Amino acid sequence: MDTHLHVDDIPALGWKLDAAECVRRMDEAGIGRGVVMTIVDAPEINPQALDLVADACAAYPGRLEAFARIHPWYGHEAVGLLEQAFARGFKGLKLHPVSTLSHPASEDTLRLVRVAAEHHAPTLFHCGDEPLATPYAVAHAAAACPQATIILGHMGGYFHVDEAIEVAEQHDNVVLESSAMPYPEKIRKAVERIGASRVLYASDGPACSPRIEVEKVRLAGLAADAERLVFAGNAVRLLDAVS
Amino acid sequence: MLVGESIFGRSADAAELIGVMDDVGIEHAIVCPAKPPDYDLSGANEAVAEAVAAGAGRLTGIARVDPLLGDAACADLERALAGLGLRGLLLHPWEETFGIADRRVDLVVEVARRHDVPVIVAAGYPWLSEALQVGALARRFPDVTFVATNGLQLNISGLGQIDAELALARADNLLIQTTGVYREDFLENAVRRFGAHRVLYASSYPLLDPRLEIRRVQWASFSDVAATALLGNNAVEVFRLRSEPDEASVDEE
Numbered sequence: 001m002d003t004h005l006h007v008d009d010i011p012a013l014g015w016k017l018d019a020a021e022c023v024r025r026m027d028e029a030g031i032g033r034g035v036v037m038t039i040v041d042a043p044e045i046n047p048q049a050l051d052l053v054a055d056a057c058a059a060y061p062g063r064l065e066a067f068a069r070i071h072p073w074y075g076h077e078a079v080g081l082l083e084q085a086f087a088r089g090f091k092g093l094k095l096h097p098v099s100t101l102s103h104p105a106s107e108d109t110l111r112l113v114r115v116a117a118e119h120h121a122p123t124l125f126h127c128g129d130e131p132l133a134t135p136y137a138v139a140h141a142a143a144a145c146p147q148a149t150i151i152l153g154h155m156g157g158y159f160h161v162d163e164a165i166e167v168a169e170q171h172d173n174v175v176l177e178s179s180a181m182p183y184p185e186k187i188r189k190a191v192e193r194i195g196a197s198r199v200l201y202a203s204d205g206p207a208c209s210p211r212i213e214v215e216k217v218r219l220a221g222l223a224a225d226a227e228r229l230v231f232a233g234n235a236v237r238l239l240d241a242v243s
Numbered sequence: 244m245l246v247g248e249s250i251f252g253r254s255a256d257a258a259e260l261i262g263v264m265d266d267v268g269i270e271h272a273i274v275c276p277a278k279p280p281d282y283d284l285s286g287a288n289e290a291v292a293e294a295v296a297a298g299a300g301r302l303t304g305i306a307r308v309d310p311l312l313g314d315a316a317c318a319d320l321e322r323a324l325a326g327l328g329l330r331g332l333l334l335h336p337w338e339e340t341f342g343i344a345d346r347r348v349d350l351v352v353e354v355a356r357r358h359d360v361p362v363i364v365a366a367g368y369p370w371l372s373e374a375l376q377v378g379a380l381a382r383r384f385p386d387v388t389f390v391a392t393n394g395l396q397l398n399i400s401g402l403g404q405i406d407a408e409l410a411l412a413r414a415d416n417l418l419i420q421t422t423g424v425y426r427e428d429f430l431e432n433a434v435r436r437f438g439a440h441r442v443l444y445a446s447s448y449p450l451l452d453p454r455l456e457i458r459r460v461q462w463a464s465f466s467d468v469a470a471t472a473l474l475g476n477n478a479v480e481v482f483r484l485r486s487e488p489d490e491a492s493v494d495e496e
Contacts, residue, residue, distance in 0.1 A: 207429075
């Protein structure tokens with residue numbers, strides 16, 4: 001299961017990512033199920049963002065699951081959209097603190113994380129090297145919402161991976177997600193330090209190669225049972241818990 | 244690839260590099276000095292020359308200097324290129340802490356220009372070697388070939404791509420390496436838009452894993468001709484390697 005894929009059309013960046021390409025790339029990598037989300041957020045700058053994701057999942061039943069990408073600034077409207085998303089079968093919340101200029105520890109953000117937790121759904125944070133999105137910043141959200149499952153997408157990017165592992169050691173509700181960060185051996189270190197049950201495979205595809213991201217996990221040299229958890233078992237457990 | 248003892252703790256000697264190259268199917272590698280624990284880049288250049296000598300003809304060495312040292316850096320570079328037989332210059336703005344577009348860099352680039360050797364820039368580091376900063380330097384020296392690591396960007400949101408493409412569009416003498424570039428579509432677009440001759444496979448071993456890095460080229464949607472260029476022929480041209488290896492053969496930096 002690939003827990004981080006995108007569908008969206010962003011002419012300003014020249015990025016056109018559709019569901020068919022996600023599924024083609026999943027097939028290429030031997031992936032059965034994927035979780036898709038948009039690049040931008042609802043209600044701004046795309047009021048139709050949830051529909052776009054729901055349509056993608058409807059086109060590939062059993063292959064694609066949905067995460068709702070919501071802009072924290074929109075208060076009750078944002079909460080309402082997230083509740084709608086769960087009512088429509090979405091499986092989690094995606095937050096990108098850089099694109100929304102929303103600190104992970106801000107009350108606007110925490111409000112959404114708490115709603116997700118009420119549905120036993122995970123919150124996937126973009127977590128890399130940029131201001132607002134470093135592991136230590138996201139750790140504040142994990143500490144403020146111990147009942148929430150917090151996924152560190154990209155597990156710290158290029159230069160914050162060790163900090164991501166440290167944050168996961170300190171907060172039992174933090175899960176590390178492997179997409180894009182370039183170090184196979186850091187996946188192995190993460191498994192050694194926090195256990196295989198809190199590390200997830202993902203690709204950030206389809207523009208990033210799910211096949212290469214699979215290879216990255218394989219090169220980590222995990223034990224077979226640990227690798228099975230990272231590739232699928234953990235994601236299935238997280239998504240099956242969503243109410 | 245990087246050779247020699249590193250202050251950051253990731254060190255490799257010539258024998259280790261050759262072993263890794265054999266594992267991945269690499270025939271030849273461009274090797275640069277790691278940042279040494281004693282900060283002595285002159286000594287690190289000598290260590291690279293020794294590694295090349297121990298490399299059975301499979302390693303080509305690059306010199307590294309700190310341009311903030313001015314005339315002393317120029318003298319070191321002269322000695323490395325003329326005396327030690329090294330074949331290019333590595334500038335690492337992040338580890339030596341200088342801005343790549345700083346005019347003081349021009350002095351050492353001028354030495355490289357006189358020797359007609361390429362300049363590798365550790366690129367994508369915030370404030371110091373951003374894509375457009377590297378591009379500015381490349382435009383000041385249109386007759387020098389600049390090779391930027393990391394596809395000119397280190398941004399896990401993909402937000403460095405536009406600056407990287409702008410830099411490539413404005414400087415034909417600026418090339419990129421594939422190291423750590425997770426967006427496959429960026430590499431494919433770079434080849435499509437700027438030509439396969441502008442992109443070179445590299446691993447930055449021991450910082451990154453060549454077994455993964457080489458897949459970024461082998462598994463992307465490149466023609467066989469383009470893939471062969473990225474995996475070897477471009478490096479043969481840029482670093483003027485004597486014999487042209489077969490495909491999947493040259494690992495830079």
